[in-house]
Amino acid sequence: MSLRGSFAEATDAYQLPKLIRLDKNLYAACFTLMKMIPARFILRRAAQQGRLDPGTVIVETTSGTFGLALAMQAVHMDRRLILVSDPVIDERLYRRLTDLGAVVERVPAEAAKTAGGYQAARLDRLEQIMTDLDAAFCPRQYSNPDNPRAYSIVAEYLLECLGQIDCITGPVGSGGSMCGTVGQLRALLPECRAVGVDSHSSVLFGHPDGPRELRGLGMSLMPDNLNHRIFDQVHWVAPAAAYTATRQLHQRHALFMGPSSGAAYLAGRWWAQANPDALTVVMMPDEGYRYQDTVYDDDWLAARGHLGQPLPAEPVMVDDPAQPSGSWMAYDWARRAYHEVMSPVAAAQGEPG
Amino acid sequence: MWLGGSSPAPAHPELLTPGLTAGIGSAIAHHGELMQGVFEDDAGQLRRALVTMPLPGRGSQAVFYPSQSHWGVVGPSGLTKARRAAIYTLREFAAHPSPAKGGRVEITSNVPHGIGMGSSTSDVTATIKAVADYHGVSLSREEVGRLAVLAEMASDSVMIDDRVVLFAHRDGVVLETFGHRLPPMTVVGCDTAPGEAVETLSLPPADYSDAEAGEFQVLRGALRRAIATEDVGLLGKVATASARINQRYLPKPGLEPLIELCLRYGGAGLQIAHSGTIAGLIFDARRSRIDTDGCVLGIKELGFAVTDIIEPARPQATRVAQLAAS
Numbered sequence: 243m244s245l246r247g248s249f250a251e252a253t254d255a256y257q258l259p260k261l262i263r264l265d266k267n268l269y270a271a272c273f274t275l276m277k278m279i280p281a282r283f284i285l286r287r288a289a290q291q292g293r294l295d296p297g298t299v300i301v302e303t304t305s306g307t308f309g310l311a312l313a314m315q316a317v318h319m320d321r322r323l324i325l326v327s328d329p330v331i332d333e334r335l336y337r338r339l340t341d342l343g344a345v346v347e348r349v350p351a352e353a354a355k356t357a358g359g360y361q362a363a364r365l366d367r368l369e370q371i372m373t374d375l376d377a378a379f380c381p382r383q384y385s386n387p388d389n390p391r392a393y394s395i396v397a398e399y400l401l402e403c404l405g406q407i408d409c410i411t412g413p414v415g416s417g418g419s420m421c422g423t424v425g426q427l428r429a430l431l432p433e434c435r436a437v438g439v440d441s442h443s444s445v446l447f448g449h450p451d452g453p454r455e456l457r458g459l460g461m462s463l464m465p466d467n468l469n470h471r472i473f474d475q476v477h478w479v480a481p482a483a484a485y486t487a488t489r490q491l492h493q494r495h496a497l498f499m500g501p502s503s504g505a506a507y508l509a510g511r512w513w514a515q516a517n518p519d520a521l522t523v524v525m526m527p528d529e530g531y532r533y534q535d536t537v538y539d540d541d542w543l544a545a546r547g548h549l550g551q552p553l554p555a556e557p558v559m560v561d562d563p564a565q566p567s568g569s570w571m572a573y574d575w576a577r578r579a580y581h582e583v584m585s586p587v588a589a590a591q592g593e594p595g
Numbered sequence: 596m597w598l599g600g601s602s603p604a605p606a607h608p609e610l611l612t613p614g615l616t617a618g619i620g621s622a623i624a625h626h627g628e629l630m631q632g633v634f635e636d637d638a639g640q641l642r643r644a645l646v647t648m649p650l651p652g653r654g655s656q657a658v659f660y661p662s663q664s665h666w667g668v669v670g671p672s673g674l675t676k677a678r679r680a681a682i683y684t685l686r687e688f689a690a691h692p693s694p695a696k697g698g699r700v701e702i703t704s705n706v707p708h709g710i711g712m713g714s715s716t717s718d719v720t721a722t723i724k725a726v727a728d729y730h731g732v733s734l735s736r737e738e739v740g741r742l743a744v745l746a747e748m749a750s751d752s753v754m755i756d757d758r759v760v761l762f763a764h765r766d767g768v769v770l771e772t773f774g775h776r777l778p779p780m781t782v783v784g785c786d787t788a789p790g791e792a793v794e795t796l797s798l799p800p801a802d803y804s805d806a807e808a809g810e811f812q813v814l815r816g817a818l819r820r821a822i823a824t825e826d827v828g829l830l831g832k833v834a835t836a837s838a839r840i841n842q843r844y845l846p847k848p849g850l851e852p853l854i855e856l857c858l859r860y861g862g863a864g865l866q867i868a869h870s871g872t873i874a875g876l877i878f879d880a881r882r883s884r885i886d887t888d889g890c891v892l893g894i895k896e897l898g899f900a901v902t903d904i905i906e907p908a909r910p911q912a913t914r915v916a917q918l919a920a921s
Contacts, residue, residue, distance in 0.1 A: 286639075391809050394808075394810070394812040394813055395812065397812075397813045397816070398813050398816030398817075401820065402817070402819050402820050403820075405820050405821070405826060426809045426812075427813060429814065430813055430833065430836045431832070
């Protein structure tokens, strides 16, 4: 009934995922650059509300895809953008960001040795820049409620395409995509399940903080935008299992996605097989190009001992989410608040955990 | 046209200029809405909008008796919106070769007032059509919609009767066309506050939150699919979700018991009048058996009054077959 048309601008073309059927009850929602959804929404709304006039500089701390999305949208809106990053930023990403006109500041390498590491140094530098500028706007993806709010467009699209959705599985970082998509979808389908995928040594769902190799999911700090009550189940996937699943996604379905997509695919595929009458959608946040020299390189995988490891057939279901166990573990979070899970006794007595 | 070929004799012949005929128009009522909230237009601006649940069994008929000697429009007392509609419509025809100066509007209606069936919108719509009819012009449905909103500030979309639309009821514009018709539904209607009336314009417009705007966007996507695929089950979920959001603004007594009653009888969901007291239990009319008697009993047990049982329009082919058989 509707005529297919053109996009008003490049970032508009990044809004909707490609919805691809992987099995009779399993679909992948494949994004080229999922962070474009909150980046575009936050900047456009700020401009509408008069918080981002032409003289205002956008400032954010990021070394990932959110920065790229901001840089692209800043081109359309003709705004200056300063990104605070660190020396480990991917060199190709750095070149792309600067080509888009962004100023990328890297905190000195010595910061890694100080308390709080790069993350603290980046936040300090961000505050300094904000103070020095006459007019600055910081999108703050981890706390800005417009981040989850932006995903109504995804929930709308999934419902238009599928009508009924019983489970959404996806990686969790800022909390924006899963909490925003599922939270808004539940206005229509309150029973729709949410299965979050985290990485070992991420604090999001109770692991002790530690070094993490797997990129694109997991955090060292708890983001305000993560609403734990959204989640029915949480999976933790170790790097080797995530990489193997990412390659299987490519080999079996010709889908060239990043490792956070692979981790979500592993959990979603298992959930769909365990629930054959339910329709499952897996959120896949970015494509494989950034990982061609790593996840898609057998030599790189072999050098890290990730090659040839058999993928577990199912996760280890645990009773205590704070105890890391195996390369793939899962826990029935049951839509509870963080403190209800972590300090059940205190929560039952009505005290914050 | 509703009244057929001959116009009834005017009650006040002195207002009728000799030689001029009367104009006639009609409009159906509605049984509240399937969805109402805030939605983005093509430019990304949020507008209040709704999707009407038509009620073809009720409606208004208007007759416009023109006057060439008197400015102004007279009509039944209390129908100020219809009089205003006639005045605005007359202005539209100021450049017509033989415009009426003013006139008188008579309205016959079987639409109850104040319960959310759009009594004033059907009066207003019928009046606009009657004035246009007198001038020998058939206005487009969108034009009638624009004039209706001008006359009564907010208007359901009963005048757009050839398709299912998302209608910005305070701007008089169509935001989206979902399809040509609704899927076949049987709706068992009831009044959740019998005897109480709601004056639409006295209600403050619902102050929807930003989070609710996001939820309405999601409902819009689901409704798009429900109408395109004739999925009554999905449409019922959309109506129920919209009704639940509305509970924050004009709460319906017994909303959850009604939803529960509907689902117990195998229904799809509950639609409501977002500025009225009526509600409707939605069933897929293609189901082999719908226990409307049981539903009616359940509604009465909740202390509510049954209004109408809306059946889908019979397909033309069936009627032809019946005629051939008789």
